[in-house]
Amino acid sequence: MSVDLSTIGSHKVKSIPSGESVELKSFWQEQNVAIIFFRRWGCMFCRLWAKELGEITPILRKNNIRLVGIGLEGTGSKEFVDGKYFDGDLYYVEDRSIYQTLGFKRFNVVSIITSLFWKQSREAIVKGKSLGLGGDLKGDWVQTGGALLVGKGGRLIRHFTQTGPSDHLPNKDILQLFDLENEYKAETMANKKREELECNKRRPKPWIMNLRQCPLTPIHQIWAERRCKQSRV
Numbered sequence: 001m002s003v004d005l006s007t008i009g010s011h012k013v014k015s016i017p018s019g020e021s022v023e024l025k026s027f028w029q030e031q032n033v034a035i036i037f038f039r040r041w042g043c044m045f046c047r048l049w050a051k052e053l054g055e056i057t058p059i060l061r062k063n064n065i066r067l068v069g070i071g072l073e074g075t076g077s078k079e080f081v082d083g084k085y086f087d088g089d090l091y092y093v094e095d096r097s098i099y100q101t102l103g104f105k106r107f108n109v110v111s112i113i114t115s116l117f118w119k120q121s122r123e124a125i126v127k128g129k130s131l132g133l134g135g136d137l138k139g140d141w142v143q144t145g146g147a148l149l150v151g152k153g154g155r156l157i158r159h160f161t162q163t164g165p166s167d168h169l170p171n172k173d174i175l176q177l178f179d180l181e182n183e184y185k186a187e188t189m190a191n192k193k194r195e196e197l198e199c200n201k202r203r204p205k206p207w208i209m210n211l212r213q214c215p216l217t218p219i220h221q222i223w224a225e226r227r228c229k230q231s232r233v
Helices: 044-053 057-062 077-082 097-101 109-115 119-130 171-177 206-211 219-231
Strands: 012-015 021-023 032-037 065-072 089-093 146-151 155-161
Touching: 032 044, 044 065, 044 119, 057 065, 077 089, 089 097
Parallel strands: 032 065, 065 089
Antiparallel strands: 012 021, 012 089, 032 146, 146 155
16 A cells, blocks of 8 residues: 555654654655564564664664554553663654554454464464564454655555464564665574574473484474474475
């Protein structure tokens, strides 16, 4: 969908924690900006995306690119701030109007539950749990989000909309869109592609090791190995 920045820019957001109200267009008047619209503050997928963005925050700052995170309502924002998931400026909106204007869709109960079984979601859950990110059900848990990358003065660079709750705009893509692809060092950054998580690096439980001595393969081991193979497809 096409995005009219003049319309989007007139929407107001409130700073966390001060509550100061500013227009969205103020973010791109003097510099380039990457604006991330999180689904909700208690979403583990959002916390993971926020944490991954921390890998490129120093690069963005060095190149005078502002990083802004926006959430729907203030519910759960304190836990998000206290968890130090996001290394940028945080704001919230009091209603869904800006999310609707940007075309961020809403799931229904069936589709949101089904989406948790998608390959991308399973990989994000594994990574989120390994980082101890946690999560809760506070807020509007059927809403999706996305991102806006805008150049100084109001030049739209990228309008990204989530297709699922764990969908995200990769760091490598963000840097490329700001012509900073040479700054991305995959071998030294923790936020490698989520599908590169290796199942065989997980340390098995002692009782699983004992069961492996049995002549017959236990059903739980067959299931686990099948899940690992599927995640690599």
